[in-house]
Each structure stands twice: as C-alpha cells, then as structure tokens.
Amino acid sequence: xxxxxxxxxxxxxxFALKSTxxxxxxxxxxxxxIVFYMAYRRAALEGxxxxxxxxxxxxxxxxxxxGTTSFALVIIFLAVHQLSKLVQFTTPAIRAAGxxxxxxxxxxxxxxxxxxxxxxxYFLSRxxxxxxxxxxxxxxxxxxxxxxxxxxxPHKFKDSEN
Amino acid sequence: MRTERNIYSFLRKxxxxxxxxxxxxxxxHLALTGKREFERGYLLKELxxxxxxxxxxxxxxxxxxxxxxxSGYIALMGVKDDNAALTKTVxxxxxxxxxxxxxxxxxxxxxxxxDYKDSLPYYTTGAAIIGxxxxxxxxxxxxxxxxxxxxxxxRAVIAPQGIVGxxxxxxxxxxxxxxxxxxxxNIDVIVERTRVKGVVEGNGTDGLILKYVRQVxxxxxxxxxxxxxxxxxxxKGLIAGEVVKIEKGGDNFFKHIEVxxxxxxxxxxxxxxxxxxxxHN
Numbered sequence: 001x002x003x004x005x006x007x008x009x010x011x012x013x014x015f016a017l018k019s020t021x022x023x024x025x026x027x028x029x030x031x032x033x034i035v036f037y038m039a040y041r042r043a044a045l046e047g048x049x050x051x052x053x054x055x056x057x058x059x060x061x062x063x064x065x066x067g068t069t070s071f072a073l074v075i076i077f078l079a080v081h082q083l084s085k086l087v088q089f090t091t092p093a094i095r096a097a098g099x100x101x102x103x104x105x106x107x108x109x110x111x112x113x114x115x116x117x118x119x120x121x122y123f124l125s126r127x128x129x130x131x132x133x134x135x136x137x138x139x140x141x142x143x144x145x146x147x148x149x150x151x152x153x154p155h156k157f158k159d160s161e162n
Numbered sequence: 163m164r165t166e167r168n169i170y171s172f173l174r175k176x177x178x179x180x181x182x183x184x185x186x187x188x189x190x191h192l193a194l195t196g197k198r199e200f201e202r203g204y205l206l207k208e209l210x211x212x213x214x215x216x217x218x219x220x221x222x223x224x225x226x227x228x229x230x231x232x233s234g235y236i237a238l239m240g241v242k243d244d245n246a247a248l249t250k251t252v253x254x255x256x257x258x259x260x261x262x263x264x265x266x267x268x269x270x271x272x273x274x275x276x277d278y279k280d281s282l283p284y285y286t287t288g289a290a291i292i293g294x295x296x297x298x299x300x301x302x303x304x305x306x307x308x309x310x311x312x313x314x315x316x317r318a319v320i321a322p323q324g325i326v327g328x329x330x331x332x333x334x335x336x337x338x339x340x341x342x343x344x345x346x347x348n349i350d351v352i353v354e355r356t357r358v359k360g361v362v363e364g365n366g367t368d369g370l371i372l373k374y375v376r377q378v379x380x381x382x383x384x385x386x387x388x389x390x391x392x393x394x395x396x397x398k399g400l401i402a403g404e405v406v407k408i409e410k411g412g413d414n415f416f417k418h419i420e421v422x423x424x425x426x427x428x429x430x431x432x433x434x435x436x437x438x439x440x441x442h443n
Contacts (some may be wrong), residue, residue, distance in 0.1 A: 019304070023294035024428075045181060052185045062295045063338045064331060065301035065346075067192025074189060078182040113193050114299055114345075 006152045007034045007145070011054055015061040026129050031058055032106055035073050036099050036138075037145050040089040044147045051077040065117060070122035072109035076102050092139030100135025107131065155160040221332070230257075278322040286320075286434040287311060292336070294427075295426055299366050301344040303327075305433060308335040316395055318436040324401035324424030325349065325389060326433050339433075342370055342423060343403065348390040351402050356380045359390060362402050362421055370403050373418035379417070381405060386420055404420060 014030040031054040038047035055070025081104065089095050107127030173180065272288075279286050289311075293304035307313050309332050318327040319339045327341040340347055343364040351362050351372070358379045362370045375381055385405045391398025407420040 024296040045178065048182045048185060050211040054187065055189065062297045062300050063340065064297060064300045065193050067194075071186055071189035071193060074182055074186040078186070081178065081182075081324060085207040098288060110299070114189065115196055120312050 001044055002132045002152060003149060004036060004046055006148055007050070007054075007087070010034075010148065011057065011156055015057065019061065028141055029103055029106070029130060030135040030141065031055070031069075031073065031102060032076070032134060033099055033138050033141045034145060035077050036080055036095075036102050039077045039143055040084040040098070047081075048074060048077050065114065068110050068113045069106075072106045074107055076106055079105070092142075096135045096138050096144055099138035103126070103131035103134045103148050168362050173440070230352065232244050232415055251440060271432060274322055275434065279434055282395050282434075285437040287437060289315070289337075297343055301364060301366070301427075302340040303339045303341060303366075303427065305337050305339060305435070306335070307435065308333045310334055313337045313435060318396045318400070319433050320400055320436065321425050321430050321433050323426075323430075324403065325396060326425050326427065326430075329435065337435075341427060342425075343370060344425070348393075349396060349402060350390045351387045353381050353405075354386040354388050355382075356385070357382045360387075360419075362387060365420075368423070368427075370397065370421040370423055372405065372418065372421050375417045375419055376415065377410070377417055379416065381408060381419060384410060 009035065011031055014027075014083040018027055035047070035051045035054060038044075038050060052070045055073040056066065056070075058064075058069040058073075059066045080098070083098075085095070087098070089098055104127065107130070111127070201213045203430040213338065220390045275288060279288065287307060289305035289307040291303050292306045297305075303326075305319075314334055315328060315329055316443045317329045319328060325342055327339045327344070327347065329337050330340040331338040342349060342362065343366070345364050345366040347362075347364040349362050352359050353375075356379070358375055358381055360375045362372050365371050370387075372381075372387060383405050385404045387405065389396040389400045389402060391396055401424045403423045403429070405419055406422045409418040411418045
C-alpha cells in the first residue's frame with residue numbers, strides 16, 4: 001500500500017503533464033515502468049492491484065476504452081513476476097531490455113483488445129517509438145523510483161533492496 | 163480434510179497468479195462491454211474533472227512562470243546595475259506588449275468565433291480547450307465546460323473551420339471530446355459536389371478515412387466533404403474535410419479515400435458545442 005501511495009502522485013502528475021505540456025510527445029510510459037519495477041522487485045498483491053489501478057487511471061485520463069490498459073498492465077505484471085524467477089533484472093541494460101519488451105507486449109495486448117472491441121486499429125508505428133523511448137529512459141526512471149521508495153520507507157540498518 | 167488443506171495450500175501458493183488472472187478478466191470485461199456505458203468510472207472521472215483541470219492550469223501556469231523567471235531574472239545576470247532598472251523597464255514593456263498582442267489575438271479569435279456563432283442557425287456554447295490526449299489509438303481533448311454549463315454527452319463540437327468531434331464524457335466542470343480523427347469516430351457525410359454519401363472515420367493519427375464509397379461513385383481529389391445530418395449528432399452542412407487521396411479498395415467494391423480534416427486541432431484553442439435544443443431551432 002505504501003508503494004502505491006508513493007507512486008500514485010507521480011503517476012497523476014505524469015498523466016497531467018502528458019495531456020497538457022507534452023501532448024503528442026513520445027514520453028516514457030511511467031505506469032508501465034512502475035508496474036515492471038513492482039513486479040520484478042517484490043511481487044505482491046499490492047503490485048497487481050496497483051497495475052490494475054494505474055491502467056484504469058490511464059484509460060480514464062486518456063479517454064480510451066476503460067479496461068484496455070489495465071488488462072495489459074495486469075498481464076505484464078504477472079508475466080514479469082514469473083520471468084523474474086528466471087531472470088535477475090539487476091543491471092540497467094537488462095532492465096531497459098525488459099521494459100522495452102514489456103512496452104511492445106503492452107502495445108500488442110492493447111492492439112488485440114481494441115481489435116476485439118471492433119475498433120479498426122491498423123498501425124503500430126507509435127508502439128515501437130514509445131517502446132524505444134520507454135526502454136531507453138527506464139533505468140533512469142527506475143533509479144528515481146528507488147530513491148522515492150527509499151525516501152518514503154522506514155529507515156533500517158540494512159536495506160536489501162536492489 | 164486433506165483435500166481442503168491441499169486446496170488451501172494451492173490457493174495460498176498461487177494467490178498472486180489467481181488474483182492477476184481475475185483482474186485481467188475483469189479488465190477485459192470492462193473493455194469489451196464498456197463501449198456503450200455511461201456511468202462506469204463516473205466517480206473517478208468526476209474526481210478527475212476537479213483535479214486534472216486545475217492541475218492542467220497549474221502545469222500551463224508553471225510553464226509561463228519558468229519563462230518569466232528565465233526572461234526576467236536569468237537574462238539580466240551580468241548586466242551592470244545602472245542598466246538594470248532600464249533593462250527591467252524595457253522587459254516589462256516588452257512583456258506588456260506581448261501580453262497585449264496576445265490579448266489582441268485572443269480578441270480576434272473570440273470575435274471570429276462569436277461571428278461564426280451568430281451566423282449559425284443553432285444554439286451553441288463556447289468553450290476553451292484545456293487538455294489534449296494524443297495517445298497511440300486515442301484522440302481526445304478536454305474542454306472547460308461541463309454539466310454545470312449545460313453540457314451533455316454526444317453533442318457536436320465544432321469550430322469555424324468545421325467539425326471537431328463530439329462530447330464523450332461530461333463531468334461537472336469539464337468535458338472530454340472525442341475528436342473526429344479518433345478511431346472510434348464515425349460520421350455520416352456527403353461529397354459536396356456530387357452528393358455521394360459515405361462515412362468518415364478517424365484513422366487514429368490526424369487524418370480521416372472516407373468509407374463505403376463505391377468504385378463507380380464520382381469522387382475526386384479536392385472534393386469537400388460535409389456532414390449529411392443523418393447521424394443525429396452533427397447537423398447537415400458542416401465541413402468535415404477535403405479529399406486528398408483516392409485508391410482502389412482492397413475488396414474491389416469500395417474506394418479507399420483519405421480526407422484531410424478541415425480543423426487542425428493543434429491550432430485551435432476555442433470550440434463551440436451545439437446545445438441540446440439545436441435541432442429545434
């Protein structure tokens with residue numbers, strides 16, 4: 001719950017900026033990075049609920065079909081959680097690659113849902129651009145998330161977070 | 163007893179996967195059944211109308227503040243003290259001049275909008291655009307008028323240049339407008355020159371596709387496309403765009419026609435929303 005409350009203002013600020021100052025700019029997908037971070041680091045019920053909530057917020061803010069993004073984020077959370085048992089996302093390069101792949105999967109899942117809902121989607125160029133931007137900036141965003149998380153966390157003598 | 167323990171153990175071990183799958187299914191249910199809903203997410207959307215709109219204004223205000231700090235302070239660093247006051251005065255006058263120029267431009271835009279509004283045979287309400295959402299597959303804007311100003315869902319949103327879109331969600335103080343270029347947008351239209359009927363749909367970027375025009379129908383590049391008045395949302399005769407490309411369709415029956423929208427959404431700041439009693443006028 002703490003992490004959700006820490007990341008929620010960041011996500012809302014991101015949505016507000018995305019629809020005002022940076023409308024139309026390819027920004028890194030902050031909610032996706034947060035979900036990825038929560039999934040590989042310490043997957044818990046809070047993470048999957050956060051994934052659903054951030055997806056719902058994304059759809060509500062952008063005026064898209066409600067449920068599309070939350071579906072994609074929840075599936076990505078589950079996939080990253082399973083994958084993290086096999087792969088250690090410890091270095092920036094692996095995190096960037098993982099998030100780039102997750103962004104592509106998110107695009108594909110949303111494409112699938114929109115196609116099923118009879119929305120005539122037939123291009124994917126923006127998905128690749130967003131995935132590249134998100135993947136490139138992901139290590140920096142994750143570092144920021146770690147700092148935010150450490151700032152809000154109760155102080156301990158030994159902090160084993162990576 | 164042992165079976166119950168096994169089930170409990172299984173659920174405990176896989177609770178994350180089970181909850182994830184349930185939430186994914188729930189999301190899918192929302193997406194697949196949510197196209198016609200009007201109350202789903204009402205509370206959140208209502209909350210956003212009270213939080214996002216001020217946040218948007220704060221963000222835009224912050225941009226201006228940063229510009230002011232840049233032009234009013236950092237640009238003055240290094241200037242000798244005896245010139246500081248004079249430079250400051252010049253800058254203040256320049257800012258004032260810019261502000262006045264901006265006000266003149268705003269005045270001209272509003273005058274054009276009012277002239278256009280007066281020329282229309284419909285009742286309309288003016289609104290300012292306060293947010294854009296140009297996502298991968300979504301094209302919406304947020305305007306500063308909501309239910310408190312009499313806004314309703316599925317009302318035509320227009321500009322002097324032509325159609326903009328229709329209201330999608332109406333909250334207390336803001337409304338979200340589905341642009342004509344959104345993939346979910348369908349508008350009944352006619353070709354002005356030949357009166358051929360069709361439907362324009364958004365292509366998800368910044369263009370429109372004119373559909374259901376047969377190979378034998380007479381449509382040429384440069385033809386103007388206008389609303390037919392059949393959809394019930396847009397009255398007849400509003401300009402939707404201009405034909406820019408015609409190709410033979412993949413099914414050999416319909417043409418594939420690309421239309422450039424008459425309204426460049428990136429260049430307008432105010433719109434008119436047709437009111438409920440429009441068609442009674």
